[in-house]
Amino acid sequence: MRALLPPSWRWRASGRTAFIAGAALMASLRDGPGLAFFAASPSTRPRLSPLLVVLDLDETLVHATLCRPSNLGPEQEQEIPSWLPSRLAQPKVDFQATGKGLVLGLGEEVPLFVSLRPGARDFVSWLLREQGVEVAVYTAGTEAYAQQSLEQLGLSGVSAALFRDECVPLGLPITKDLTKLGRDLSRVVLVDNARRSFWLQPENGLLVSDWKGRNATDSELERVREELLKLLSVEDVRPLLKAQLPVSDGPSLLPFLALSAAAAGVLAVLSSRGGQPPDA
Numbered sequence: 001m002r003a004l005l006p007p008s009w010r011w012r013a014s015g016r017t018a019f020i021a022g023a024a025l026m027a028s029l030r031d032g033p034g035l036a037f038f039a040a041s042p043s044t045r046p047r048l049s050p051l052l053v054v055l056d057l058d059e060t061l062v063h064a065t066l067c068r069p070s071n072l073g074p075e076q077e078q079e080i081p082s083w084l085p086s087r088l089a090q091p092k093v094d095f096q097a098t099g100k101g102l103v104l105g106l107g108e109e110v111p112l113f114v115s116l117r118p119g120a121r122d123f124v125s126w127l128l129r130e131q132g133v134e135v136a137v138y139t140a141g142t143e144a145y146a147q148q149s150l151e152q153l154g155l156s157g158v159s160a161a162l163f164r165d166e167c168v169p170l171g172l173p174i175t176k177d178l179t180k181l182g183r184d185l186s187r188v189v190l191v192d193n194a195r196r197s198f199w200l201q202p203e204n205g206l207l208v209s210d211w212k213g214r215n216a217t218d219s220e221l222e223r224v225r226e227e228l229l230k231l232l233s234v235e236d237v238r239p240l241l242k243a244q245l246p247v248s249d250g251p252s253l254l255p256f257l258a259l260s261a262a263a264a265g266v267l268a269v270l271s272s273r274g275g276q277p278p279d280a
Helices: 007-031 034-039 074-078 120-129 143-153 220-231 238-244 254-272
Strands: 051-055 062-065 095-100 109-116 133-138 160-162 188-192 205-207
Touching: 051 220, 062 143, 095 143, 109 143, 120 133, 120 143, 120 220, 188 220, 205 220, 205 238, 220 238
Parallel strands: 051 133, 051 188, 133 160, 188 205
Antiparallel strands: 062 109, 095 109
């Protein structure tokens, strides 16, 4: 016959049983596979470094032209050199900037008429607010010209800004070298409309369509935003970006390096002859 324990004793007995069971459970978690579950929990994973979004300017976010808009007033018309071409179908102009040396043989500053890509300011504002994102700019434009566009877009305080003198010449074209930013390239994406900008790091490029200032319904930046959202939680963005840029699009650098070497050789010959052609 089972002896009945006093109520206080029964409570102590049940508590002791629970303690023993709890200790056994902790031991099994410590020695068994159950501990791996806790080790793999998201809260204990190392945090990803910020995604560095590197933005191109011309034909990606803005379009600048020398052509005069057809709707200028008389006072504005007087301030513009008469030799600048006029275009009847000139796109909407969002602001006016100045540029120098943008045309061969042009040494003076000239007015440039700049159109923003639809949604450009909202896109930039979203990037600057988004957690886990840092923004940089890498443009083939001169610093003096580019700073005017950066101010209009609200990009004056970005993490880094590289200009034409930081681009890499490969013969006649120039490309961009993301290693100049000093970041781990596994978390860097370059948003650019020019394929040549990706030649040195093709796995870090997000190609966008050209913006020429005419399509008022352009929605390319919405697509870019969706693509960037996919990359935010990715440890290494390069496999995903590589899949979007076919291998056939990647150029062979040899022709351009050869052209660069040939051009350097011609310049050396001209220099040795006092600037005269070889057969002069």
